[in-house]
């Protein structure tokens with residue numbers, strides 16, 4: 001089995017200063033991951049996490065030797081002072097509240113971001129030191145957003161995945177974060193980024209396009225996915241049968257004395273919606289006074305961040321409200337709310353899950369919420385309960401039969417409490433068992449198995465393409481010496497980088513040098529096939545004394561250096577469609593800020609790469625449909641490229657040009673090469689691969705869908721290829 005390094009802020013064991021020893025860590029992330037079954041998932045897991053340097057180094061070394069269950073631990077030692085600022089000031093005071101839509105709680109501090117970056121870099125270095133070439137690195141949660149970027153900078157070959165355990169907020173919220181760009185630039189380096197819920201992925205993608213802008217096609221959808229976490233269901237089922245659990249069940253059943261219990265289990269955190277939950281129960285008691293003495297709430301609050309003033313304040317507010325409700329609705333024999341401010345053993349928790357008729361999860365926002373899954377799995381068929389679940393949890397998408405609540409509507413939630421308490425037994429059994437059935441199959445091990453399968457999945461078959469090797473060659477290049485080569489090459493995005501304004505596109509100096517060398521090679525006929533117009537190509541190539549044949553407007557006109565002449569390759573009346581199309585394009589241009597029209601003679605192009613992405617993409621979709629409809633009986637076709645929509649004469653195609661060239665030219669090549677990045681280059685690839693007598697070498701620049709058999713990952717790598725090409729001919 002290959003090794004997977006799990007990396008999270010906390011290790012599954014935390015150092016307890018009082019006991020001078022390690023004890024199991026708490027929290028949803030650790031609880032889900034420690035249940036992974038290595039055999040089922042198919043990986044040997046080892047766990048890397050932070051340990052601060054105030055912990056005795058001998059103890060830390062001990063931790064390295066004793067596995068936690070089957071898991072080996074690798075502590076990453078970080079200076080305590082730096083850790084505190086990173087953890088408290090950035091992780092918990094900036095990311096946590098912002099990602100949970102609690103903007104008023106965000107507190108930026110001077111050193112927060114600096115320490116966050118530093119800790120992330122140290123963690124990345126520790127991973128690089130530990131990782132072997134074929135290990136899989138799986139980074140967990142918001143503490144380590146920058147780790148993928150730091151790893152890939154030094155070790156681009158390592159397989160790096162990232163999973164976010166909290167929500168990814170709407171891009172409207174995310175883009176308020178001053179450090180938004182750095183975070184996204186790191187995440188896009190990952191081989192796979194996973195989220196609990198589709199809405200988080202949608203927000204992430206719209207943040208990418210709003211913050212990083214540019215062409216959303218550049219962001220390959222294979223790199224992200226939705227993988228709702230689950231629990232170690234078998235373990236929770238086993239707990240329901242444990243004798244220790246039985247002891248609690250017997251003790252509590254006696255105390256319940258026929259009353260119905262509504263259970264709450266939450267960490268002390270504002271995201272868990274404790275105040276709103278208590279208010280909804282208060283409203284329920286007010287609306288249904290006859291339920292007094294019959295219904296009780298058992299609320300367990302697990303202490304968390306007890307040294308932070310905001311959390312102390314929250315604790316105070318919760319306790320005040322509990323005592324005010326108990327004061328108002330309690331009697332000498334009835335206390336409406338049993339409130340516990342401490343954690344309980346897993347046996348006691350299991351007993352409470354089983355004994356409670358209703359589980360009330362009222363999170364304001366929650367990445368997933370494992371407690372709700374644990375409750376479902378712990379129900380027995382004989383006497384199942386009902387789950388009241390906030391719409392704002394990731395679990396809401398998984399647990400389809402839960403009674404949904406919007407905690408902000410206190411009156412409605414009070415009514416839902418009534419509905420949950422009175423749900424007919426048959427319905428409870430049917431719905432609870434159906435959710436349970438799902439969770440016994442979809443466990444945390446399955447979650448990890450799906451995620452890791454996708455992370456290590458090879459590229460899909462459409463990319464049956466061979467990539468340029470690290471030293472910049474393709475295998476067939478070693479046989480080029482002395483052969484007669486015909487080389488069709490695109491310009492924008494291939495020889496020159498894409499620029500916000502087409503008129504500003506320039507071939508960089510080093511590429512120009514390479515082109516000069518190419519023009520001196522007697523065995524290679526280099527032909528520029530571009531979507532640009534005559535004037536532009538004249539300026540770029542002819543005025544600079546390059547003696548290459550040129551094709552403009554996707555081959556509508558062709559320039560022959562020997563005669564110094566341009567000739568029209570397609571019929572004169574083939575642009576009759578243009579007037580109507582220009583009218584449509586003008587209409588869209590006036591509605592889309594930053595967009596513009598480029599008239600190339602036999603083609604017109606609508607550019608929107610400088611426009612506000614979401615709105616422009618929306619209008620581009622509409623425009624495309626409108627153009628397709630308008631062109632049904634006209635000799636032109638519409639196509640989409642990178643932030644462009646283009647309408648061109650049917651004959652103005654790079655495929656058509658290449659065909660004509662091969663038919664008319666006397667130059668009989670031994671080898672044909674075609675290089676291009678755009679959708680318009682696909683016509684050229686298609687023609688050559690299907691019709692040409694000589695099997696061509698078609699090369700796509702970029703990792704989008706293509707018909708080409710070879711690819712070069714981006715425009716900046718084209719130089720390396722050309723350099724090697726010149727040496728091999």
Ligand code: GDG
Pocket residue numbers: 026027028029031032165166229265266267300302342343344345346349366367368369370371372374
């Ligand atoms: C984060 C995200 C996401 C709680 N009290 C006791 C106890 N627990 C255990 C529960 C559960 C875990 O702690 C809590 O998990 P949650 O998922 O509910 O919440 P977070 O800690 O906020 O976790 C969350 C999760 O990461 C995983 O991705 O679901 O949205 O915020 O396992 O059982 N366990 C015991 N006694 C307690 O008193 N034994």
